[in-house]
Amino acid sequence: MSLLHRRAALKDRIPGGRDGRRMLGITLVDKTGNGLWTATQALYFTYVTGLSIAEVGLLISISAGIGIAGAPIAGRIADRLPITRVLIAAQLLRATAGLALLTTDHFAPLLVIAAFGSLGDRAANVLTKLYAARIAGSERVRYQAVNRTVGNTGFAIGGLAAAAALGIGTTAAYQSLLAGNALTSLCAALLTLRCGEPPAPSRVVTGSGSTTAAAKPANxxxxxxxxxxxxxxxxxxxxxxxxxxxxxxxxxxxxxxxxxxxxxxxxxxxxxxxxxxxxxxxxxxxxxxxxxxxxxxxxxxxxxxxxxxxxxxxxxxxxxxxxxxxxxxxxxxxxxxxxxxxxxxxxxxxxxxxxxxxxxxxxxxxxxxxxxxxxxxxxxxxxxxxxxxxxxxxxxxxxxxxxxxxxxxxxxxxxxxxxxxxxx
Known part of the structure; x- marks a missing residue:
């Protein structure tokens, strides 16, 4: 089998068509950024912003707790608005929060910014899953498996880059990891603009041809x-x-x-x-x-x-x-x-x-x-x-x-x- 035929066969095995493949590319970019930041955030807040160990623990725990609200809020909005637009908003929120963390070293504003970033992160995660469910239909499990494999690959790439930066150990190196995570979120938002909107059973066609939310959805x-x-x-x-x-x-x-x-x-x-x-x-x-x-x-x-x-x-x-x-x-x-x-x-x-x-x-x-x-x-x-x-x-x-x-x-x-x- 030729290389072109192999590539074509691989594409056929990925549910969701072209938009499904585009979302996999977005996942790779996004998770690479996560790999840059996740394993180093505690060290950044300790060595760059100068927070105490207790403050770092509080900041991470409280912001994660606030972020819990991101998933249900984003999911409900995505039943009423096009999911790609909501996903772009979540990615932009994460990018903005990441860059904003570079502007201060005080606990209170860092906590507020980190909380907004956590809201965006939890929202983006559930929206990506919902997009997969809509784009892949009955093949959602296989698509999610491919998506998770791609995501783990991206996370590993980001983790290796983070390890290299930590070997340098300077403030600029830590800040570059944070900026890199923010920029990958921005790139993910820009790439999502190219993804088509999948059919949504929660929105129906009216007699005039416009779309509206289905009446009285289950709670x-x-x-x-x-x-x-x-x-x-x-x-x-x-x-x-x-x-x-x-x-x-x-x-x-x-x-x-x-x-x-x-x-x-x-x-x-x-x-x-x-x-x-x-x-x-x-x-x-x-x-x-x-x-x-x-x-x-x-x-x-x-x-x-x-x-x-x-x-x-x-x-x-x-x-x-x-x-x-x-x-x-x-x-x-x-x-x-x-x-x-x-x-x-x-x-x-x-x-x-x-x-x-x-x-x-x-x-x-x-x-x-x-x-x-x-x-x-x-x-x-x-x-x-x-x-x-x-x-x-x-x-x-x-x-x-x-x-x-x-x-x-x-x-x-x-x-x-x-x-x-x-x-x-």
Whole structure:
């Protein structure tokens, strides 16, 4: 097969057509910027702005807490306005906030600016997911798998660039990372201008040919089943806190493993996601298949947390082996949960209120960012038994979620029903 034929075949395998491929390019740019900033923000606020450790912790925690509102607000707006316009606004908000952080070194204005940036970040995340649901239709899981793989690649590129800048260690180097993140958000906004507006079931064609919002859309805040589902999702998203907070602290304070193993396990996580997210996504391509994956997800969580407990043994090599097994199992859990979450969060949402429902679902990941580190550090403080208890809670949540959604899922389930109007 010629190179041109291979490229054509690859394009055919990406749902969403040209706009889908454009959004993947936007994801690569956007996540590269995230990689520049995410791992270095605490160091920037410490060494450049001169905040104390307590102030840095408060700034990051409070701004993340305020950012939780970004997902539901953006989702509801996207049910009423073209999603590309709302996404551009979120990206511009992030870019503006990033550049504004360069203008001050005082705690109060930094907190306000960081909060606006967090609102934009959470909004952009849920809008990207909603765009995928609308552009890819019934192939939304496969598209999200490709999108996440591209995003992880971009994050790794940004992380490598950040590591190089941190090796320099000057104020200008730190500021360049912040500016780079802001500029990638601006580039993402400009690139989004080229994306077509996908059909939206929440907006319908009137007799005059104009479009209006569908009357009386469902309210996710009054949907008890969906709220319980979102609560269970907040628990299952804890794999993020385990990797970002739990593994490094546990390695340093409770095991005989070398401290340098922590970043290597993060690399393992990233490589596994890039390599396996797309192949494993096919096992959750339908709504019922996604629900059935909650069983293997429970097994992966149990294996990962049990291995974390075992890693506290008084043996360097056994600790290393157990930690590698834990990272592998928990990464598989992360991949499986991502696949399940993409499908069920959309399948449980009424067509006319997709944006509002996905916005509320976005609260789960945002809430985990605030509460997750506290839960994981609590498990660490309890020792090996803490990991066992955390694992038991995660397994119980998997089965509770499966039971909760069992009779709520449509069959067959499509992200977007046929709609004849598109907004340009």
């Amino acid at each position: 996710p805040w009054r949907d008890r089943t969906y709220l319980l589902y979102v609560a269970s999702e907040a628990v299952l998203f804890l794999d993020d806190a385990v990797f970002m907070v739990g593994l490094p602290l546990w390695i340093v304070h409770a095991t005989e493993a070398p401290h340098g193993l922590a970043p290597l396990l993060l690399v393992l996580n990233n490589v596994m996601v890039v390599a396996l997210q797309i192949p494993l996504a096919r096992f959750g391509a339908t709504t019922q298949a996604a629900r059935r994956l909650l069983g293997p997800l429970a097994v992966a969580f149990a294996a990962g947390t049990l291995a974390m407990s075992v890693s506290a043994v008084d043996s360097r090599w056994l600790a290393i082996t157990a930690l590698v097994l834990a990272a592998t199992a928990l990464t598989l859990a992360e991949i499986l949960h991502a696949t399940i979450s993409w499908e069920l969060s959309v399948a449980l949402a009424p067509d006319e209120a997709q944006g509002a429902y996905l916005g509320v679902h976005g609260v789960a990941a945002s809430a985990q960012r605030s509460a997750g580190p506290l839960i994981v550090t609590g498990a660490i403080a309890a020792g090996p038994a803490g990991w066992a208890l955390l694992g038991a809670g995660l397994v119980a949540t998997c089965f509770a979620q499966s039971r909760l959604v069992r009779n709520q899922l449509p069959d067959p389930a499509l992200s977007v029903p046929p709609v004849t109007v598109s907004h340009q």
